[in-house]
Every structure is written in structure tokens, then in C-alpha cells.
Amino acid sequence: MKKAIVALSISMALAMTGCGDKSNSQLNEVDTVKTPAASQEQTVEQEYLLLVDKFFKDQLELEPIYATFVGVNDFNDQFGDGLSDEYLTKRHNLNKRYLAEVKKLDRSQLPADLRLSYDMFTYDRNVALADETFPNHFMPMNQFYSTVISMVQLGSGESAQPFKTVEDYRNWEKRLLGFIEWMKQAQVRMNEGIESKVVLPRVLVDRIIPQLSAQLVTNPEKSLFYTPITLMPASFSAEEKATLTEEYTKLIADKLLPGLTELRDYFQNTYLKSARASDGWWGLPNGKVWYQHLANTHTTTTMPVDEIHKIGLDEVARILSEMDKVRQQVGFKGDLTDFFASLSSEPQYFFDDRQGLVDGYMVLKDKINAELPKYFNVMxxxxxxxxxxxxxxxxxAAGASYESPAVDGSRPGVFYINTYNLKAQPKWGMTTLSLHEAAPGHHxxxxxxxELTGVxxxxxxGNYTAFEEGWALYAEYLGIExxxxxxxYQYFGKLSDEMLRAMRLVVDTxxxxxxxxxxxxxxxxxxxxxxxxxxxxxxxERYMAIPGQALSYKVGQLKILSLRAQAEQALGDKFDLKAFHDQILTSGSLPMxxxxxKVNEWIASQK
Known part of the structure; x- marks a missing residue:
């Protein structure tokens, strides 16, 4: 059956590699933040807004690909040097400096919405500083987050990188040159990881090698990185098209393909034999402490991993009981294991062709959209x-994923469905998948x-996995109402997806x-x-690659459901579900x- 993927955009995947800007020398300063001179009449609110606005601009300069994804095109020609010591120092100083500056402000003097914002901002800086105490940069890519695949997607013409002008094409050429340098730096960092015994599990390296080999074509025109040339606007002159074609062909043939070959050979001939035999983070130096940090980061809680494991076991038992009730309801004669086998193999539960699967989701889109106004004020x-x-x-790729729309409205959101293995996409799983990935879930x-204004x-x-995945799993629950x-059978699909999220608590830990x-x-x-x-x-293998991330779904959903139950009990007849959803959705992504x-303050105001 399908499995919903994380809702992190490609920008976040690339940001994990630390895309930086060497020219941003001011980020090395550690004393004070340079903000516009404050007058005596400036309020704490104004000071805070100036401060976080300055931080965001500095962050975009440090993370140029992230800037492209949020619609700031000033750095579209830069990839970043996100694995260098210089970058790591700049990132540390950025977070340390802004944390010190924001703490100088009197939080109590801010309005309620900005007090929440203040809490988010300080939380982010503290987590970032804690995260850098672990050697993430020694494992700069894996089979799930591949910078190579992310760059292919950026160059597809269907992602955030624009290809409308000749300058856009020049920018992408320069960004590709930065990517080629990144591949060399990645090998240096992975060599340091080998020396420190901070390396990927062997099975994940086995997955990376064919991903890289698939990019190694003999004809540059067959490379996926050649795609922009096939998309050149008709407005380009014949001379411009000829020049760009020649430049791209030469860049791919002389630099990009050799760089990709060198990276593939490195994984195959050097890294693989040094990869670890252990499958979990416990096999790394200080691995259990590192994993607890990752669990805290992804769930935005301080729950011990043993507690999370126990919650998972309890949820698995509860959902199995619900599944057996469905088995009895439909009159299936065998036991639950037999029911699983039937649903996973009998032809009536699957589409015969790929387009039929995609078309089925388009029909579901209209059906769900018709219900949404009853549950939401803000859409x-x-x-x-x-x-x-x-x-x-x-x-x-995972069974499904979501990519956010362009910030300027020029591109819609995309609900990706993996049609490679139709036997992994049962019809009975479609409703819950659509609710999760599209509306009213991630989309x-x-x-x-x-689209928020005034924040x-x-x-x-910004994003917190527990909030975003917790909301998407809550959206599946909302489908019942x-x-x-x-x-x-569709309800079984909902239980099956919920079972996945419960099993993740058990398996990841x-x-x-x-x-x-x-x-x-x-x-x-x-x-x-x-x-x-x-x-x-x-x-x-996904959990092996990105430990702790899979914990966020169920932990986030349980917190949202708990807050809703708390509000319903406290407000009684005054409880308004649409208003509750407004509280959850209209401040951005939030730590738990x-x-x-925020919800507690809203409950108090409604009383």
C-alpha cells in the first residue's frame, strides 16, 4: 500500500546539506546584530520585528537554495558551500548572535501573537545550536535525501528554479558549478566520517550507488540535467539558444558527468567498504544520545524514547483491534492475517494502469473539496x-509526497503519487492518502x-515535522467526521495508515x-x-537514514487531538471546530x- 512521505520540501532537503554563501562575511561577526538604528520611540514590537526580519535575510544569504524556494531570487546563481568549516562557523555565529539579541527584548511587552513568535524564534535558535554539537556533516547524503536527485528536480523546470530568461539560465549554470564543488567537499567530509566512525549503514550505501549510476549517461543530451535546454522559451533568439545549448552541453560533458562519476566511484570503491554493519544510530559514537536529540528535534518534545516506544506498542494493539472489527463487519471468514493477505493481493483492490490511479485521485479531490467549507473558515x-x-x-521514492506551491502563486502545489508499483497503491488506501497529502492535510x-500576512x-x-505531519494525520481523522x-474498506485504509504511524514509533525507536x-x-x-x-x-531503510523523523506523525496527531478534546470539554456548546482549526493553522508551523x-490562551478568551 502507499506510504505517505515527509512533507519537507526539496529546499529543506538541500538546506540539510548546509548551502551557504562564501561572500557573506558579516555572518562571522559574533558581537551584535546590525539592525537599523532604533529611536527612543521604537517599541519592543518594532524592535522584535526588525530583528527577526534581519535574521531571515541573513539566513537566506547563508542558504541560497532555501532562498530560491521561498521566492527570493537574489541568490539563484549560488549553490552554497554548506559543508565547509567557514560555513559551519557562520551558521553557529548567526544563531548564537540572534539568540543573544532577542533575549535582550522584554517578551512581556509584546502582543500575544508576537509572544508566540518570540517563543518559536528562541526555540529554533536553541535547537540549531544543540544540533551542531553532533557531526551531521560527516553524512551529507543518503538514499532518501539525495542532493543529486534534488538538483535534478530543481533543473526540471517544474520546481522553484526559474527558467524564463537568459539570466535564469546563466544562474543555473553557476549553481551547477557550485554543486560540482559540493560533490568534492562531500567526499572530504565523508572521509572524515570514516576516520571518526560516523558513516552510513552498508545497506543504504548499496541504495545510493545505483541512484548515482542512473545519472551517468554517455550523451550529455540524455542527461536529466540537460532538461532546461529542452524548455527554452520561444522568445529566446536563435543565437541565444545556440549559445546556451553549447554551454550546457560542454558543462555537462566536461564537468558535471565527471563529477557525478567520481562521486559514484567514491561510494562504490571507498565508502562502501567502510560503511557500518549496524542498522541503527546506536552503532555510532554517542549514538543513543544523538538519537534522543533527533527524537526531541523532530517531535518538538522532550519525551524519552522509551516512552515513545511504549506509546507505539499501545497504539499498535488498539489499531489491530479496530482492524479486526472491520474484518468482521465485511464478513471475511479468515483471521486478520488472512484479511491482510487478501487486501494486499486480490486484483479487485488495485488499478490495472497508472493513469487510472492518478485519475482516481482527481475524482477524490472534487469529493473532498465539496466538504471542506463545513470545517474551515480559512482555506x-x-x-x-x-x-x-x-x-x-x-x-x-516513497508512495506519495507533497510539494508546496510557488510563493508568488505561479505554480500550484503538487500531490505526487508513485505509480511504479500499482500493487503498493491499493484502492482502499486512497481516501486517507488524499486527506493526508493534499486537502485538508499538507496542502x-x-x-x-x-499565504499568511502580518507575520x-x-x-x-519555517517548519516543524511534528506539527506538519501531526496535522496531516489529524486530517485523516477529520475524514471520519x-x-x-x-x-x-476505505475506513480500513485509514486504520492501515494510522497503523503505519503507530508502528513507526516502535520500529524507529x-x-x-x-x-x-x-x-x-x-x-x-x-x-x-x-x-x-x-x-x-x-x-x-528510510528510518535508518533519517532517525526520529518518523516519530513526529503520531506524536503530533495525538497532541492536536488532545488539545481539541481539552477545548471541547472546556468550552462545551461554545466550542467552534472551524475556530479551533483557525487557531492551529494561522500562525504557521508551531512547536508542540x-x-x-496558543490553544490554551484561545480557550481562556472564549470563556
């Missing part, structure tokens, strides 16, 4: 489209966040804190769900504690 202006995952990444939350920019573009799960092997994790998921084995393997504070 996104941007629309979304349903597209199949591109062929070049479909074999390694609603992320598009609304980008600091860092709030419009919308009447979208009256078909017991098992792998990284309790010494589970990859095989143990795969077997646990096979025993407790109807998922296709290929999906289970991809899921487990900040979200709880």
Missing part, C-alpha cells in the same frame, strides 16, 4: 494538482502558512535505541500490517509547546 488560495512521481526517481497547512517571514517558511469513511536489526524491523511491520513487502523495506500555549 488556501493556491490549488494543487495530482502528478505521478517522475520516472527517474520512482523506484526509490492546506503549508499553502495557508505561505514574520521566518514563520511563513466528513463522512468519507462510510465504506468499511527499536532500530536506533534498542539495537533492532533491519530484518527485525521489517518482520515487525509485516506481522502487524497489510503493507507490501517492498514498501516495508523502503520504510525501514507553543501550539499548546
Amino acid at each position: 488556501p488560495k493556491a490549488d494543487y494538482v495530482v502528478k505521478p512521481v517522475e520516472s527517474f526517481r520512482e523506484q526509490s 492546506f497547512q503549508i499553502a495557508i502558512k505561505q 514574520p517571514e521566518f514563520q511563513r517558511f 466528513m463522512g468519507l469513511f462510510e465504506d468499511p 527499536g532500530l536506533h535505541a534498542k539495537g533492532w536489526t533491519r530484518e527485525q524491523a521489517i518482520q515487525y511491520m509485516m506481522d502487524n500490517s497489510p503493507m507490501a513487502e517492498s514498501d516495508i523495506i523502503a520504510e525501514v 509547546e507553543v501550539m499548546e500555549l
